[in-house]
Amino acid sequence: MDGIAEYRFVPSIASLKRFFLPRDGIPQDNSLGGQQLDELPYKTILCDVLVVGAGGAGCRAAIEASKQNLDVIMLSKELLGKAHTSMAEGGYNVSLGNVDPNDDVETHFKDTIVGGNHLNNQELAEILVRDASERIYDLEEMGAVFDRTPEGKIAQRPFGKQSWRRTAYASDRTGSEIMVTLTEAIRKTSVRVFDEVFATKILVEDGRACGVCAVDLKYGDYIVFRAKSIIMATGGAGRIFKVTSNAQLDVGDGYAMAYEAGAELIDMEMIQFHPTGMVKPESAKGRLVTEAVRGEGGILLNNKGERFMNNYYPKVMELAGRDQVARSIMKEVIAGRGSPDGGVYLSIAHLPKRIVEFRLESMIEQFGDAGVDIREEPMQVSPTAHHFMGGISIDTKSQSSIPGLYAAGECTGGVHGGNRLGGNALADTQVFGALAGESAARFAKDHKHTGINRQAIIAEFQRLEAMLTRKEGISPADARDELTELMWNKVQIFRNEEDMEEAVKELKRIEEEVVPKIKVQVSEKRFNPGWHQAIEFGHMVITARMVAEAALLRKGNRGAHYRTDADPNEKGYYNIIIEKDDNGEIALRKKDLVITRITPP
Numbered sequence: 001m002d003g004i005a006e007y008r009f010v011p012s013i014a015s016l017k018r019f020f021l022p023r024d025g026i027p028q029d030n031s032l033g034g035q036q037l038d039e040l041p042y043k044t045i046l047c048d049v050l051v052v053g054a055g056g057a058g059c060r061a062a063i064e065a066s067k068q069n070l071d072v073i074m075l076s077k078e079l080l081g082k083a084h085t086s087m088a089e090g091g092y093n094v095s096l097g098n099v100d101p102n103d104d105v106e107t108h109f110k111d112t113i114v115g116g117n118h119l120n121n122q123e124l125a126e127i128l129v130r131d132a133s134e135r136i137y138d139l140e141e142m143g144a145v146f147d148r149t150p151e152g153k154i155a156q157r158p159f160g161k162q163s164w165r166r167t168a169y170a171s172d173r174t175g176s177e178i179m180v181t182l183t184e185a186i187r188k189t190s191v192r193v194f195d196e197v198f199a200t201k202i203l204v205e206d207g208r209a210c211g212v213c214a215v216d217l218k219y220g221d222y223i224v225f226r227a228k229s230i231i232m233a234t235g236g237a238g239r240i241f242k243v244t245s246n247a248q249l250d251v252g253d254g255y256a257m258a259y260e261a262g263a264e265l266i267d268m269e270m271i272q273f274h275p276t277g278m279v280k281p282e283s284a285k286g287r288l289v290t291e292a293v294r295g296e297g298g299i300l301l302n303n304k305g306e307r308f309m310n311n312y313y314p315k316v317m318e319l320a321g322r323d324q325v326a327r328s329i330m331k332e333v334i335a336g337r338g339s340p341d342g343g344v345y346l347s348i349a350h351l352p353k354r355i356v357e358f359r360l361e362s363m364i365e366q367f368g369d370a371g372v373d374i375r376e377e378p379m380q381v382s383p384t385a386h387h388f389m390g391g392i393s394i395d396t397k398s399q400s401s402i403p404g405l406y407a408a409g410e411c412t413g414g415v416h417g418g419n420r421l422g423g424n425a426l427a428d429t430q431v432f433g434a435l436a437g438e439s440a441a442r443f444a445k446d447h448k449h450t451g452i453n454r455q456a457i458i459a460e461f462q463r464l465e466a467m468l469t470r471k472e473g474i475s476p477a478d479a480r481d482e483l484t485e486l487m488w489n490k491v492q493i494f495r496n497e498e499d500m501e502e503a504v505k506e507l508k509r510i511e512e513e514v515v516p517k518i519k520v521q522v523s524e525k526r527f528n529p530g531w532h533q534a535i536e537f538g539h540m541v542i543t544a545r546m547v548a549e550a551a552l553l554r555k556g557n558r559g560a561h562y563r564t565d566a567d568p569n570e571k572g573y574y575n576i577i578i579e580k581d582d583n584g585e586i587a588l589r590k591k592d593l594v595i596t597r598i599t600p601p
């Protein structure tokens, strides 16, 4: 290959101009100013704002940033539109009061803090509940269609641990409706979308985020994207657990990249296990069974036919917090009162068929494919790793601890505290997506591109290349199985010191002994899923270590973090901050909560 790598993206005339014209005095030279890494050519692409991730938060951020007449690039690890956001089926929380007129922003705030077991950053939670209504109207303006009340207002259903019916919905495919809308909206902007491009490293120069190293998954080309500001919108990491509702690609890219870049992360131990995932068939294990099923009146039963939530949370029953319902289900299973395939039963057979058919249509299909008619028969369900409450720490402008690096959506932490309310995630993507887009655009307007560290780039691409060229080693699929099994067995819903210590020890071993030996079977760079898995595996290990180490540090029970050996004397409420120390090790420290109005008990 000669110095200037071939560029296969088919750009518009406008973007061609951007691509080749000098900007801010930096030679727009795809071969990095003439200095080549002989064996590993790569190209450089400049923009003002770079959005990494193309789910609900990423798309919303890109749309907002593009309003400022800036050159915005959005990287999508998959084809645009195929994001995990679609899997938030049940709805979007917003205190419109369309069904329960007494609902208001204040009550939504209070529910969010109490639901989060008081660990939320209250400034961020306030932004969430305050802006949720404007952002849902934005979606409507872009063309999203939500179900309506008889008066024609946006309909709202009940969701767990919330005072009023607050969850706006489009049947049981709300996330899909939002993703389709955002995808169409993106196409009407000047945002340059790079499909199937995987960012692997954030570049930092002069203390500022200034770009990312990436691989074009289609062609195997290495690319450096240079930007004045960057927005991480990479979603969560449910895939570090064996059983998860998450899409295949949710492996913690953003957490690992931010950590490696030196950003602060917060409360990584807080993992939401959604109470209801599919139990069978094996191929669908963990797939989400939306909370809308319980919101519409679904009941949980054990193998004796008892509505067991009555024994745990009799006042709210199936609409207790997700952490509470998940633990109750597990207690029934452990006590031998579970269903034949290791879950419990969820039944809606008592509901009017027309309600089920109208409001839970995708559930009918999902279980229909598995041979279960949910209008007549109960579903078998059990908890599934669903959402990370922890993540990249952000301020009220959605900026991380690294100037120029912003973050939005599930890859951030602090908004939801120790346990997220179902329905708050979709609102989060839109509220913080828009905020990050606006803030990053402002930053880009006020700053020029920094220089760039060529050595860091070369080292990164050599690291990726080594996985392909190694003669012997461990298969990424085997390594992945080992890690996901370990996390599922040792850092799950019920945790204890001994298990978590073992997890940390094993993860260190995996980091030291397995990661450097990962070897891809086929050395082809184009469309090589084995290679993609191998790269992802590094991110999974870093993410899993942060989760396990933070979980070990938190001795008491808070929200989703529940220890069977909890220290009864640990009364404190605090956050756990994680960052990389000067020796390249994980450093953890406890930090005071950000409280604006509601003091923890």
Ligand code: MEZ
Residues within 6 Å of the ligand: 087, 088, 089, 090, 091, 092, 288, 289, 290, 291, 292, 387, 421, 422, 423, 424, 425, 426
């Ligand atoms: O917010 C969520 O996680 C959500 C809406 C999921 C669901 O059960 O549908």
